[in-house]
Amino acid sequence: MPIEREQLEADVLIIGAGPAGLACALHLANLIEKHTEAKKSPELSTENVYVLEKAREVGAHQLSGAIMDPVALRELVPDFEKTAPLDSPVTDDAVYYLTEGKSIKAPITPAPFQNHGNYIVSLNRMVKWLGQLVEKKGVNLFTEFAGRELIYENDGIAGVITDDKGVDKNGKPKDNFTPGYELRAKVTVLAEGSRGSLTKDMVNRLKLHGLNPQTYGIGVKELWEVQPGRVAPGFVAHTLGWPIGTEMYGGSWIYGLKENRVSIGTVIALEYHNPLFDPHAAFQKFKTHPWVRNMLDGGKMIRYGAKTVPYGGWYSMPRTFVDGALIVGDSASLLNSQRLKGIHTAIKSGMLAAETIYEGLCAGDTSARTLSAYPQKIEQSWIKKELWAVRNFHQSFHGGFWNGMIQSGIQFVTGGRGLVDPMPGYAGYKQYDQLHRDGTLVDQSTRFKGDGKLTFDRLTDVYHSGTRHDENQPCHLIVLEPDICSNRCVHEFGNPCQYFCPAAVYEMEMHDGTPKLKINASNCVHCKTCDIADPYQIINWVPPEGGGGPNYSAM
Numbered sequence: 001m002p003i004e005r006e007q008l009e010a011d012v013l014i015i016g017a018g019p020a021g022l023a024c025a026l027h028l029a030n031l032i033e034k035h036t037e038a039k040k041s042p043e044l045s046t047e048n049v050y051v052l053e054k055a056r057e058v059g060a061h062q063l064s065g066a067i068m069d070p071v072a073l074r075e076l077v078p079d080f081e082k083t084a085p086l087d088s089p090v091t092d093d094a095v096y097y098l099t100e101g102k103s104i105k106a107p108i109t110p111a112p113f114q115n116h117g118n119y120i121v122s123l124n125r126m127v128k129w130l131g132q133l134v135e136k137k138g139v140n141l142f143t144e145f146a147g148r149e150l151i152y153e154n155d156g157i158a159g160v161i162t163d164d165k166g167v168d169k170n171g172k173p174k175d176n177f178t179p180g181y182e183l184r185a186k187v188t189v190l191a192e193g194s195r196g197s198l199t200k201d202m203v204n205r206l207k208l209h210g211l212n213p214q215t216y217g218i219g220v221k222e223l224w225e226v227q228p229g230r231v232a233p234g235f236v237a238h239t240l241g242w243p244i245g246t247e248m249y250g251g252s253w254i255y256g257l258k259e260n261r262v263s264i265g266t267v268i269a270l271e272y273h274n275p276l277f278d279p280h281a282a283f284q285k286f287k288t289h290p291w292v293r294n295m296l297d298g299g300k301m302i303r304y305g306a307k308t309v310p311y312g313g314w315y316s317m318p319r320t321f322v323d324g325a326l327i328v329g330d331s332a333s334l335l336n337s338q339r340l341k342g343i344h345t346a347i348k349s350g351m352l353a354a355e356t357i358y359e360g361l362c363a364g365d366t367s368a369r370t371l372s373a374y375p376q377k378i379e380q381s382w383i384k385k386e387l388w389a390v391r392n393f394h395q396s397f398h399g400g401f402w403n404g405m406i407q408s409g410i411q412f413v414t415g416g417r418g419l420v421d422p423m424p425g426y427a428g429y430k431q432y433d434q435l436h437r438d439g440t441l442v443d444q445s446t447r448f449k450g451d452g453k454l455t456f457d458r459l460t461d462v463y464h465s466g467t468r469h470d471e472n473q474p475c476h477l478i479v480l481e482p483d484i485c486s487n488r489c490v491h492e493f494g495n496p497c498q499y500f501c502p503a504a505v506y507e508m509e510m511h512d513g514t515p516k517l518k519i520n521a522s523n524c525v526h527c528k529t530c531d532i533a534d535p536y537q538i539i540n541w542v543p544p545e546g547g548g549g550p551n552y553s554a555m
């Protein structure tokens with residue numbers, strides 16, 4: 001029986017309260033305010049703008065380095081320095097090449113790593129602050145609500161269906177069952193961040209793919225409280241080399257925050273060849289480098305998290321508009337992978353979407369014809385200038401680190417063109433080497449365990465992510481063909497889900513002589529790595545009941 005749902009109508013519905021979604025809401029609210037003050041018609045109200053966020057509170061699913069280039073925030077909130085929770089301005093930035101025992105400082109910090117003028121921030125706090133500004137404008141911001149399904153109408157989007165609440169693990173309604181809402185809107189803005197579940201569905205269904213397939217990185221991060229004097233606030237170090245080596249694309253960071261806190265993490269492209277490579281273990285190993293250990297010794301890990309980043313850039317950008325919908329921020333592939341920065345482009349894209357939507361609402365036309373002004377605005381903005389200069393950057397590392405360094409040098413002097421333009425990109429999940437195993441499960445007893453002080457196993461880290469889900473709900477990690485895990489993946493790739501997941505969600509177990517997949521869905525930190533990196537593309541990540549997931553306070 002179809003579920004009867006309450007219907008609500010809005011002018012604008014924004015899915016995701018990250019930098020992109022909130023910037024869109026705030027800028028639109030400012031435009032509506034001015035419109036109302038000038039007594040223009042049609043009548044518009046900020047109360048008809050809705051923002052949905054799946055986290056238990058705004059910012060709880062925000063994880064980033066994070067060094068923020070303030071260029072876009074200055075446009076959105078010109079006096080942001082007075083009230084924004086900026087942690088420290090960057091005072092000292094450097095790049096280091098690590099060997100197993102040594103750290104070699106680059107004599108000059110390459111331009112993409114120069115951060116003077118930028119701020120180290122907790123994205124969780126920044127986004128909370130933005131959320132408060134949005135709510136003050138009268139916009140309806142609903143946390144604990146996930147956009148579960150888009151409403152498709154005539155090749156366009158008419159809104160979204162939110163998650164049903166109170167369904168048990170067998171799909172049966174519990175006593176507290178509340179059906180999701182049918183939220184209809186003139187414009188739906190997809191601001192879901194990296195690998196958005198609705199965005200993925202819409203891009204596939206309406207064939208909106210960019211020139212290149214999207215490629216991703218996985219970032220694994222901890223927040224530490226260190227001994228006084230070890231890492232100064234404003235200190236920024238980016239490292240290359242050990243322990244990742246030069247066959248893979250990736251590196252690590254150490255950022256000094258106020259009150260002796262340190263953001264430390266590793267980010268690695270999900271396009272490596274060894275299916276048994278473990279990004280979480282690589283990050284743990286990084287902390288054992290003498291130079292890093294010296295900073296952390298005697299300190300305490302206080303928070304953990306993991307999240308993916310879209311690396312593909314300009315040539316992986318999907319079509320960003322259809323009838324009744326726009327895509328913004330990371331979901332639209334607007335991150336600058338050379339700088340590992342996407343907060344500023346996310347904010348700017350949200351603002352450009354808001355301007356387009358405002359024009360559409362005034363004209364009474366929110367069809368693709370009017371909304372096509374959005375990509376044109378991106379083209380004319382500094383987003384295009386910045387991303388165009390690095391349009392071939394990530395692809396050039398396909399042939400290895402040194403090849404990438406040479407190619408990106410040539411791109412630098414040719415304004416991003418390089419030797420081949422456009423340079424093709426490749427889906428990361430197709431890059432695994434086959435293992436040709438005999439069908440037995442890979443021994444897990446030798447997995448990285450950590451010493452419990454400097455290094456940690458995945459379960460200890462997950463505990464520090466504050467992750468919480470109601471256990472009695474349908475599994476939100478949908479394995480479309482589970483037999484493949486037992487019959488093919490065991491032989492071909494040794495079940496890489498056990499390795500790439502930074503939250504120990506996936507385990508293979510023997511049952512009556514047959515390998516079976518066990519899913520610990522309640523550990524899931526919503527990084528989306530499984531949806532991206534599964535070699536057969538049979539894992540479909542959908543949002544669990546709203547409010548579930550990590551709690552990245554102060555991250």
Ligand SMILES: Cc1cc2nc3c(=O)[nH]c(=O)nc-3n(C[C@H](O)[C@H](O)[C@H](O)COP(=O)(O)OP(=O)(O)OC[C@H]3O[C@@H](n4cnc5c(N)ncnc54)[C@H](O)[C@@H]3O)c2cc1C
Binds near residue numbers: 307
């Ligand atoms: C490890 C790491 C380090 C980084 N370092 C930096 C850095 O130093 N500087 C920098 O500028 N950028 C950095 N970035 C990138 C930056 O964090 C992103 O570019 C930026 O957050 C993108 O903003 P967004 O609003 O598009 O998406 P997000 O910030 O991901 O926000 C999306 C929001 O939508 C919500 N959501 C998703 N799907 C749904 C749904 N279906 N229903 C309801 N809600 C939903 C999510 O819970 C989330 O709150 C880093 C990223 C990572 C992972």
